[in-house]
Ligand code: PEP
């Protein structure tokens with residue numbers, strides 16, 4: 001009954017023993033943002049800005065982008081908003097960005113790499129984000145997708161700060177970034193956010209668009225959890241914004257690996273809040289240890305569930 005009460009109470013995410021775990025929404029369109037803002041979420045953990053760029057002949061103008069970002073910042077007011085800069089390429093192709101057909105788009109010029117060929121896209125976007133923040137008096141967090149090296153992190157952080165955006169992070173979705181998360185952060189990041197969709201794709205060398213490989217594309221794969229663990233050791237806030245965050249049992253494992261914010265489709269938040277509210281941090285750590293010791297995603301899930309039940 002106490003647990004049910006905690007769930008119906010809503011509010012900020014916390015473990016049974018009081019460790020704060022922010023519960024955030026993933027949004028793409030402005031309608032998404034409006035819908036999520038009306039719900040009991042602590043903010044936005046992933047604003048997929050590329051949605052504004054899809055199905056168009058050219059990039060939206062500075063003014064158009066500024067209006068769109070200001071709309072989202074206003075909708076969330078004082079709540080946290082983490083904006084991801086343009087993530088084009090591979091599963092998110094943009095007509096005006098694709099110059100040549102790539103043999104392996106998932107390994108090609110995508111995410112932050114797009115700014116190598118089109119620096120003006122990132123420059124304009126950062127300027128629009130800074131203008132929207134100023135217009136609305138808000139402080140968005142800004143992160144880049146598909147960061148692979150500390151040099152890329154340093155370059156992005158410098159550019160974002162120069163544009164007037166002081167809180168800068170990177171997505172961790174390439175195994176190299178997970179293994180070198182400390183060095184990435186030391187390059188000048190204020191936070192990191194793990195994208196488990198791409199991190200799983202790259203760790204398992206399995207195309208995320210290939211349905212036949214669903215068994216490999218499982219975020220319960222112990223190798224993926226080990227990369228989350230490596231990332232979870234950094235001193236700055238660590239979040240997860242991939243689909244893994246919406247699985248209540250896996251969310252507990254992620255918290256046990258050091259993750260302190262979970263971003264997901266807003267509708268999934270209550271179930272994750274409930275799971276957190278009835279589990280101590282120590283149990284999350286035990287669940288994570290049990291999952292890491294497993295040899296398959298099925299065994300990892302079973303081991304985590306057993307650890308959870310042993311402590312309820
Ligand atoms: C991810 O890769 O996990 C992620 C959150 O980004 P997207 O799914 O948009 O690539």
Ligand code: MG
Nearest residue numbers: 173195197198
């Ligand atoms: Mg991704």
